[in-house]
Amino acid sequence: MPRAKAGDFTVVPIGPGVSLYALSIRKFKTSLFKVFLETPLADPREATKIALATQILKRGCRRLPDQRALARYLESLYGASFVTSVSKYGERQVVSLRIEVLAEKFARKGESVTRRALTLLRDVLFEPVATDGAFPKAEFAQEKENLRRQLRARVNDKAAYASERLVEEMCRGEPYAIHEHGRLEDLDSVGPKEAFEAYERLARTAPMKVFAVGDFTPSAAARLVGGVFEKALARSAADRRERFPAIVRRRPARPRTITERMDVTQGKLVMGFRTDVGLGDRRYFALVLANAILGGGPSGKLFRNVREKAQLAYYAHSSLERVKGILSVHCGVAFENFGKAVRIVKRQIDDMKAGRFTASDLRDARLALERGVRSAQDSPGMKVNACEESLVGGRVYGSREILARVGRVRPRDVAEAARSLALDTTYFLKGLGTAASGRVAAATGERI
Amino acid sequence: MIAPRLEAAPPSRSSLRLRTNADLDETLAEGIVPSGLRVQVVRKRGFERKFAVLAVRFGSVDRDFFDPERGARVTVPDGIAHFLEHCLFAEQSGDVFQRFAALGGAANAGTSFSTTSYIVGCSERFDENLETLLDFVANPYFPEKNVEKEREIITQEIRMYRDSADWRIFTNLLEALYRDHPVRIDIAGTESSIREIDPSLLLSCYRCFYYPSNMGLFVAGDVDPRRVLRLVERNHARKGIGPAPLTRRFFPAEPPSVARPIIAIELPVASHKVLLGFKDSAPASDGPAISRREAVTNLLLDVCVGRSSSAFERLYDEGLVDDTFSAAYSADWGYGFTVLGGETDRPEALVKAMRRHLAAVARRGVPADDFERIRAKALGKFYRYFNSPESIAYAAMHQAFRDTDLLGIPRFLRSITRDELSARAREHFDPKRSAVSIVSPRRSKR
Numbered sequence: 001m002p003r004a005k006a007g008d009f010t011v012v013p014i015g016p017g018v019s020l021y022a023l024s025i026r027k028f029k030t031s032l033f034k035v036f037l038e039t040p041l042a043d044p045r046e047a048t049k050i051a052l053a054t055q056i057l058k059r060g061c062r063r064l065p066d067q068r069a070l071a072r073y074l075e076s077l078y079g080a081s082f083v084t085s086v087s088k089y090g091e092r093q094v095v096s097l098r099i100e101v102l103a104e105k106f107a108r109k110g111e112s113v114t115r116r117a118l119t120l121l122r123d124v125l126f127e128p129v130a131t132d133g134a135f136p137k138a139e140f141a142q143e144k145e146n147l148r149r150q151l152r153a154r155v156n157d158k159a160a161y162a163s164e165r166l167v168e169e170m171c172r173g174e175p176y177a178i179h180e181h182g183r184l185e186d187l188d189s190v191g192p193k194e195a196f197e198a199y200e201r202l203a204r205t206a207p208m209k210v211f212a213v214g215d216f217t218p219s220a221a222a223r224l225v226g227g228v229f230e231k232a233l234a235r236s237a238a239d240r241r242e243r244f245p246a247i248v249r250r251r252p253a254r255p256r257t258i259t260e261r262m263d264v265t266q267g268k269l270v271m272g273f274r275t276d277v278g279l280g281d282r283r284y285f286a287l288v289l290a291n292a293i294l295g296g297g298p299s300g301k302l303f304r305n306v307r308e309k310a311q312l313a314y315y316a317h318s319s320l321e322r323v324k325g326i327l328s329v330h331c332g333v334a335f336e337n338f339g340k341a342v343r344i345v346k347r348q349i350d351d352m353k354a355g356r357f358t359a360s361d362l363r364d365a366r367l368a369l370e371r372g373v374r375s376a377q378d379s380p381g382m383k384v385n386a387c388e389e390s391l392v393g394g395r396v397y398g399s400r401e402i403l404a405r406v407g408r409v410r411p412r413d414v415a416e417a418a419r420s421l422a423l424d425t426t427y428f429l430k431g432l433g434t435a436a437s438g439r440v441a442a443a444t445g446e447r448i
Numbered sequence: 449m450i451a452p453r454l455e456a457a458p459p460s461r462s463s464l465r466l467r468t469n470a471d472l473d474e475t476l477a478e479g480i481v482p483s484g485l486r487v488q489v490v491r492k493r494g495f496e497r498k499f500a501v502l503a504v505r506f507g508s509v510d511r512d513f514f515d516p517e518r519g520a521r522v523t524v525p526d527g528i529a530h531f532l533e534h535c536l537f538a539e540q541s542g543d544v545f546q547r548f549a550a551l552g553g554a555a556n557a558g559t560s561f562s563t564t565s566y567i568v569g570c571s572e573r574f575d576e577n578l579e580t581l582l583d584f585v586a587n588p589y590f591p592e593k594n595v596e597k598e599r600e601i602i603t604q605e606i607r608m609y610r611d612s613a614d615w616r617i618f619t620n621l622l623e624a625l626y627r628d629h630p631v632r633i634d635i636a637g638t639e640s641s642i643r644e645i646d647p648s649l650l651l652s653c654y655r656c657f658y659y660p661s662n663m664g665l666f667v668a669g670d671v672d673p674r675r676v677l678r679l680v681e682r683n684h685a686r687k688g689i690g691p692a693p694l695t696r697r698f699f700p701a702e703p704p705s706v707a708r709p710i711i712a713i714e715l716p717v718a719s720h721k722v723l724l725g726f727k728d729s730a731p732a733s734d735g736p737a738i739s740r741r742e743a744v745t746n747l748l749l750d751v752c753v754g755r756s757s758s759a760f761e762r763l764y765d766e767g768l769v770d771d772t773f774s775a776a777y778s779a780d781w782g783y784g785f786t787v788l789g790g791e792t793d794r795p796e797a798l799v800k801a802m803r804r805h806l807a808a809v810a811r812r813g814v815p816a817d818d819f820e821r822i823r824a825k826a827l828g829k830f831y832r833y834f835n836s837p838e839s840i841a842y843a844a845m846h847q848a849f850r851d852t853d854l855l856g857i858p859r860f861l862r863s864i865t866r867d868e869l870s871a872r873a874r875e876h877f878d879p880k881r882s883a884v885s886i887v888s889p890r891r892s893k894r
Contacts, residue, residue, distance in 0.1 A: 027494040029831045067764065071756035075821045078828030102828050106471075138765075146770040149791055152718030156613050263716040263890060265607040299549035308543070311597055314604035332608050360550065367552035374496040374571035378836070 003218060007387050007396040010218035014210065014226035015233030017240035021211045021387060022218035025380065029106060031114055031214030032380040033121055033225070034098040036388050037206045040244050041093045041175040046198065048182025049190050050086060053128075053199035054095050055143035056135050057084040061123040073120065077113055078102040082120065088180040089392040090323035091247050095202065097125055098381075103215055114214075118228045126203055126232040134193040144187055151184045155262075159315075159330065162268035162429045166328060169258050170272045170425040174248040176324050205237040209388065213380035249276055249325055252424035259428040266314070268429040269341055271329040273349070273421040279322060279393035285405045286417035291320040291327055292365035293357050293414065294348060299364045301348045301357065302329065310344060312337045323393040327421055335430045342426060352418035355411055362411055369406050373399050464677055469855040474834055476844070476855050477673035483684035484661030484692060488844045489673035490854075492837055498574045498669030499837040500567065502585050503845050506657035507562040508635040509782070514696040515656055521698065524653060525644040527602070527637015530559040532650050534598045535590050536566075544584040553577035561631050562780040563849070569838065574671055575679060582665075582683045588654040590647040599642055606636050613717045617887045620711040621787060624883035625727045627707040628700040631783045656695040660684065666844040668837035699782050704729050704881060712886040721772075723789035723885045724802050726876055731782045735851035738779050743826075743861060745777035745786060745876065748869045750822045752809050753788060757818070759805045768798045780849075786876065795886050806877040813870035823861060830857055 004011040009021040041047060060070040074080045080101040087094050101117040129136055155161050164179070171177040210229070212221040252274055277287045295302040295318025306316035313331040320327050333341045351357060376382045377399065390396040397405070462482065468475040477489045507529050514521045537544050537557070548555040553570040566585050570577045609615045619634050626632040636642075667676055706727070732738040753759050753775050763769040773790035792798045833839040840854075847854045 027492070028835050030835060066761070068756055068758065068761045071754075072821065075756055075825040078831070079825035080828070100832075102831060106473075106831060142765065142767055145767055145793075149719050149770060149793070153791065154718070156717045158611050265610045266604060297549075297554065298543075298545035307601065308597075311600040314601055314608055332604060334604070334607075360546075364546075364549035367549065368554070371552050371554065371569075371571050375569070377496045 005398070006391060007398040008383065009211070009387055012218055012222035014222050015229060016236070016238045018208050018210065018229075018233055020218070020222045020225050021209060021384075022216075022221040023211075023213045023380070023383065024215070024217055025213060026215045028214065028380065029103055030100050031103050031117070031216075032098070032100045032212070032384065033118055034096055034211045034384050035121065035125060036209045036211075037095045037202050038089070038092045038242075038244075038392070039202055039206050041088065041091050041178045041180075044178050044183040045186045045190070047093050047178050047180065048186040049195045049198035050093055050095060050202060051180065051182040052140070052144060052147060052187070052190055052195045053135070053202075054084055054086045055147050056139060056195075057097065057124055057128050058082075059129050059139050059143070061120070061129065062127040063123060064120075065129050077117060078107065080113070080117055082124075084124070086180050088176075089389055091175040092244060092392055093178075093180055094388070094392075097121055105215065115224065115228065118225060122228050122232055128199065130196055133196060134191075135196045137192055140192040140195065144190075147181065148184065148187055151181060151187075158262070158264055158266075158268055158429060159332065162270045162427060163328065163330060165258070165260065165429070166270040166272050166425060166427040167326075169256070169427060170326070171248075174250070175245075176248065203236070205240060207240045207242045209391065211384045211387070213384060247278075247324055250274065251276075252422055255423045255426065257426045257428070259430065261430055261432055263432050264429060265431065266332050267335045267338060267431065269329075269331040269333050269338055270427045271342070271345055271423065272425045272427075273327045273329075274424050275325045275327060275420045275422075277417060277420050278325060279390060279395040283413065283417040283420065284322075285402075286409045286413035287420065288320065288322070288369065289362065289365050289406065289409050290352055290414045290418045291318055292368055293361045294318045294352055295329060296365060296368055299361075299368075301351065301361070302331070302345065305348060306331055306333075306341055306344050310340065312341050312344070323389060338428050338430070346423070349418070349421060349423075353415060353421070355415035357411070357414070359411070362414065366406055366409075370403060373402050462677055462681060464674060466673075467853070467855055469858065471858065472831065472834065472855065474855060477677075479677045481660070481677065481681045481684055483687075483689045484659070485663055485665060485680060485684065486848065487665045487677055487680055488667070488848060488854075489671065489676050490668045490840050490844065491671060491673060492669055492834075492840070495670050495837055496571045497569055497837050498571065498671055499569045499667070499841045500578055500581055501565050501666045501841045501845050502567075502581055502663065503563050503565045503666065503849070504658055504663045505562065505849060506564055506653070506662070507560050508633055509561050509630040509699070510657065510697055511630050511633070512698040513656060514694075514698070515652055516694045517655060518652070522652070524649060525637060526633050526641040527635070528645055528649065528653055529564055530636045531598065531602060531642060531645050532653055533557045533559045533564050533566075534602060535595060535650055536585060536588065538589055538591070538594045539584060539587060540589055544580065547580055547584075548577065551576050551580065553580070555581070559635055561635065561783075563845075565845070567841075574669070575675070578667075578676070578679060579683060582680065585658070586687055588651060588658070590650045592647060595645070595647055595650070599645070602636060602642055603639055606639055606642075609636065613715050613721060613887045616713065616715065617721055617723055617885050618787065620713065621723045621725045621883060621885035622785070624708045624711045624885055625706050625725050625785060625881075626783075627703055627705070629702040629783055630699070631785075632707070656693055659692045660689060661692045664845060664848050666841040666848065668840035668844070702727075702783070706881060706883045708883060710884040710886070712888065714888050714890040716890050717887060718889060719791050719793065720795045720889065721789070721791045721887045722795035722798055723787050724799055724882060725788075725885070726786045726878065726882045728779070728784035728876070729878070729881055731784065732779065735849070738781065738784070739847065739850045739852040739860075740864075741784065741872075742777060742779050744864055744868050744872050747819070747822055747826060747864065748814065748872055748876075749775040749777060749786065749788065750826075751814050751818045751869065752806060752873075753802070754822065756821070763798070763801055766801075768792055768794060768801060795888070799884055803879065803882075806873070807879075810873045810877045814866050814873065816866055819866045819869060823864070826861055827858055830861070
């Protein structure tokens with residue numbers, strides 16, 4: 001019986017409202033299992049509850065009720081790696097639990113490392129450490145401090161901080177502006193009971209996708225995962241139907257510039273462009289190629305013009321958030337050169353729109369993309385995350401289809417896709433000079 | 449351009465030695481071409497990515513050496529190995545990144561304390577990408593204009609790293625631990641030291657260190673090892689590479705005591721971060737000894753403060769550490785050090801607790817069941833390297849430069865004893881050879 005496919009993954013139902021996405025590959029030393037739980041980013045405080053809950057997950061489960069017991073158990077599974085995290089895919093907050101374990105064929109006979117790894121995943125997911133409908137007080141307090149430190153630490157990686165600030169300013173009022181880890185100011189008010197309730201609701205009712213990559217057929221994987229998860233899924237909501245609002249896509253009225261000061265030696269420039277081209281759009285692959293030509297690496301126009309020709313920046317690249325529809329340009333640039341860098345970036349974008357790039361630019365970008373698709377075949381983790389992202393974005397492509405469609409894009413298609421880009425917000429992070437640390441509005445008639 | 453000194457070596461067929469580890473299901477092929485370059489290939493059937501690392505045993509610590517062409521001992525400006533790495537990408541016909549891009553290859557490079565590595569990853573046209581890699585590294589082209597351009601770019605890079613708390617805390621620790629050994633110098637140098645670098649200095653370093661028997665090529669992916677070896681043989685035969693120069697490196701004898709017990713700075717960061725470091729009292733005697741010491745010390749650290757240790761649990765529950773906590777030992781010829789620490793609200797308390805615990809292990813030794821479990825985990829983690837051609841190539845380089853066998857690691861790990869770990873704890877966790885580095889949030893006036 002032919003199975004449904006999502007790109008290269010085979011889709012097999014394993015419980016009410018839950019499907020397994022399986023990929024059969026023999027060449028790895030490990031098997032990978034990952035569960036995604038999705039919820040809309042609607043309210044910063046709710047996001048904070050989920051982020052806090054995710055922190056507690058790594059403390060163990062009912063039968064391994066502390067970090068140390070959990071760590072020892074993983075070590076006994078040949079150093080299996082177990083990671084829980086929360087991410088943003090489009091405008092959804094996505095909690096994931098991931099376990100990677102030595103492939104059964106390399107373990108000693110009868111050890112059932114695969115089943116034991118899946119059982120651990122299930123136990124943490126459905127039975128996290130809790131007493132009387134709440135996360136344990138002391139552990140919760142500790143994880144709150146850890147998350148607080150993590151949120152405060154965002155300022156340490158200046159390039160990442162600048163990128164986040166761009167999103168906060170550019171998408172103010174949109175769900176996308178909410179950080180996947182929530183908000184510092186909400187931490188204090190969230191208690192162990194409401195965090196637990198939020199998590200419980202998520203585990204029982206949220207859309208759930210389970211991924212499996214390893215040396216097994218999709219049917220065998222579905223039988224194993226379905227068997228391990230059966231009782232827990234039967235106790236959950238019968239329907240985990242996706243009820244997500246459409247992604248907010250806004251055309252910018254007039255480009256804004258935000259300037260912030262911090263004690264930094266190197267300035268950070270981030271420019272955000274909006275596009276209405278999504279994963280299902282006929283211009284999608286042309287846009288992906290446009291991003292690669294622009295700022296995909298050392299052969300990109302940004303690297304060549306901002307770094308090599310003008311020597312303004314140590315790094316200059318662009319990235320495309322394909323679900324939300326934002327292309328951002330990032331440069332590390334000396335403060336006095338911001339204006340010049342912005343002008344050069346704008347010129348590269350204008351060149352793209354006018355089709356002013358060479359055949360070898362397009363060829364190099366195509367090759368880089370093809371290499372990326374081929375490389376992903378060697379990384380189970382990348383394939384899983386890419387599939388999840390595509391499912392959230394509404395359209396999944398298999399590797400063969402990607403290669404075929406990338407191969408058919410013509411220069412005029414790239415220019416057309418580039419013309420969908422509209423500059424929304426420019427963000428500068430510069431040094432203190434004589435001003436005190438803090439946020440300072442720039443001139444040029446904008447509001448902050 | 450390097451002038452050929454001898455007739456090109458006649459094309460010969462170097463022999464390829466194959467070693468297999470059946471449990472691991474991996475085979476390593478090795479050969480040495482007539483020019484002296486050692487080549488190792490791990491074939492990964494079914495993998496799309498192919499990865500090649502061409503590595504030179506020249507890094508930031510190699511600042512003091514006898515230059516045979518000048519006939520004199522020289523000291524070169526800090527940061528020159530890294531500067532040379534940047535400059536090598538320039539070619540007479542343009543920049544080699546473009547050439548790789550046209551072949552679908554992603555090239556990059558990095559400089560560490562002891563090694564400069566040039567890498568290319570691709571999924572197709574591997575032969576051409578490999579030829580390009582071999583060619584550009586063999587072509588020292590350092591026109592003045594390009595050197596100036598790279599000076600600007602590296603200046604930006606140095607400033608970027610100055611803003612990185614993680615980088616600053618680490619380099620400060622090395623400055624505190626080491627009085628004289630050049631491992632205490634920043635790999636990229638400083639804005640002023642790189643101003644002293646000119647084309648002739650770059651060329652001198654190139655001549656003294658970039659020769660095949662001081663280098664190694666490490667390849668992993670679905671490639672035929674025999675083809676790779678033949679390709680390298682032909683490529684080097686065409687170049688007419690001369691004999692190895694008689695470069696001699698000099699290193700100061702590092703005294704056992706540390707330079708400063710503590711270095712503490714403030715940066716615009718959100719929370720404190722602290723690192724505690726221990727330096728080796730004497731370097732390991734040879735390559736295999738370095739590898740053994742590295743394996744033993746990392747197992748020891750995992751037993752002491754790893755995620756499953758009672759010490760980590762205590763520190764975590766007391767709120768002294770979080771998930772940023774880590775511990776690792778690294779070493780190369782002439783130096784070795786342990787670094788442990790992470791973000792914390794109470795740096796002094798964390799240092800005290802770490803010191804106390806390590807001293808306790810030094811006194812009491814390592815428990816048997818902890819040791820066995822941690823060793824089983826290390827074996828599992830080793831298997832996982834083989835999921836990635838990139839990891840394999842780097843791991844192969846790492847072992848080869850220590851004259852040890854990559855595929856022999858499982859057996860080697862099994863040969864380590866608990867007593868070795870306990871003895872190492874007594875020797876290494878010596879407070880007299882330790883130092884602390886702290887980065888704290890800048891106290892703002894507002």
